[in-house]
Amino acid sequence: MGSGWSSEEERQPLLGPGLGPGPGTAWRNREAAAAALPAAAPGPGRVYGRRWLVLLLFSLLAFAQGLVWNTWGPIQNSARQAYGFSSWDIALLVLWGPIGFLPCFAFMWLLDKRGLRVTVLLTSFLMVLGTGLRCVPISDLTLKRRLIHGGQMLNGLAGPTVMNAAPFLSTTWFSADERATATAIASMLSYLGGACAFLVGPLFVPAPNGTSPLLASENSRAHIKDRIETVLYAEFGVVCLIFSATLAYFPPRPPLPPSVAAASQRLSYRRSFCRLLSNLRFLMIALAYAIPLGVFAGWSGVLDLILTPVHVSQVDAGWIGFWSIVGGCVVGIAMARFADFIRGMLKLILLLLFSGATLSSTWFTLTCLNSITHLPLTTVTLYASCILLGVFLNSSVPIFFELFVETVYPVPEGITCGVVTFLSNMFMGVLLFFLTFYHTELSWFNWCLPGSCLLSLLLILCFRESYDRLYLDVVVSV
Secondary structure (H helix, E strand, O other): OOOOOOOHHHHHHHHOOOOOOOOOOOOOOHHHHHHOOOOOOOOOOOOOOOHHHHHHHHHHHHHHHHHHHOOOHHHHHHHHHHHOOOHHHHHHHHHHHHHOOOOHHHHHHHHHHHOHHHHHHHHHHHHHHHHHHHOOOOOOHHHHHHHHHHHHHHHHHOHHHHHHHHHHHHHHHOOOOOHHHHHHHHHHHHHHHHHHHHHHHHHHOOOOOOOOOOOHHHOOHHHHHHHHHHHHHHHHHHHHHHHHHHHHOOOOOOOOOOOHHHHOOOOOHHHHHHHHHOOHHHHHHHHHHHHHHHHHHHHHHOHHHHHHHHOOOHHHHHHHHHHHHHHHHHHHHHHHHHHHHOOOOHHHHHHHHHHHHHHHHHHHHHHHOHHHHOOOOOHHHHHHHHHHHHHHHHOHHHHHHHHHHHHHOOOOHHHHHHHHHHHHHHHHHHHHHHHOOOOOOOHHHHHHHHHHHHHHHHHHHHOOOOOHHHHHHHHHHO
16 A cells, blocks of 8 residues: 555656666765755755744644634524524534635635745734624624624634645654654644534533533523623633734744755646646545545534434533544544554555444434434444544544645645645535525434545545655655
8 A cells, every 4th residue: 555656757857857766777865866956945854843832833723713613513502592593693603614715725825925924823813803803792682693703704714724734834844754743733633622612612601401510590591691701702812822922933934944845846836726636636535535524524513403303412412522523633643643654554544544434424324313223322322423433534634634745746735735625615615505404304414424434435445645745755865
């Protein structure tokens, strides 16, 4: 599985003239390899300890964005009573996430032209505006709902950066044997933020349906509204702290690049899109990522709405969503670390993960139809199937990102991941759009999960992997 290099003709442009193996010759020495690199990047191969601080700041920003995006889904019953939200409002509040990806290509251009610092500062500033807008003290519920929708929209505009820039950051700051791990940490923290929303919301905001441990007298509309606004103020404070730290210190790049691939010349913005759209292998693996991950993201955002018909409380739904995403984050980082140690195994890892995702999503869907299948519908089975599904799907994200970049290198990482996350959010948006009209009976939503996982598994199976970026690091560094 790990021998799927591109052909010699495909690799030669990456190496430059004279760096490929000629007939009967060995590789050229390091001096010849270094001479082929851009003059502005002398002596590639140095890493700096500050790279972990940069990764921490970016990961915290991604965590906060995911937390704010998933504020309302886990407490949708409480939000209905406090602000008069309808099912359409709840779906739209989640839908602002994928809608925020509509200007995704503008953020990709900014990342490619201006670098990490400018893009991250703009992203964090949008989050400050969005979370602040939700905290404006207004008694008019109609206007308050509009401000909340506006705040969620601004937070959604931060999504392209926190979802796309992780591979760009890992290539810019980390060596070849740390890239997958750094990508996993930076990309998984956004999911972890969404998971914490499943925990914070239901535990801190009392539910109106009697599932909260608080006394019934405390579950009045005013009390619930006060607790929700406390959560909104807390999220605003966290985002402001992250923005201040980013403004104080977030360098655009290290003084010297950490690897040969980081120092090499990349394609222009226009040529990158031409390369991506004409690469059938990339389109195949992009769909394998975008369809199931888009469906799962939309499904997770309204998990409470899906589990309510099977008599699962708001608190239990929150715990199910929390552990499913946390498990995916832990396994995703572990898988990425494994991929750093044993290179060239990304396709095999994805095949294993999506085999498990197909089985667990089918189990969950059939369990919810227990009146027909007669499978036991218990808290244990719902916990187990949802957690396994989250583990398998969420842990595949950093593996996919690394495979995307390897497949289409030297296309810039931000552009590559921007295209695939745009596709994923497009599928998520379409699904949630249908949910706004067909929200009375949700069995069709559950069936989308195993169908998308099975389709992705078939696409991955037919995919021919290649590792062009890793090839460049190995060839020139040896």
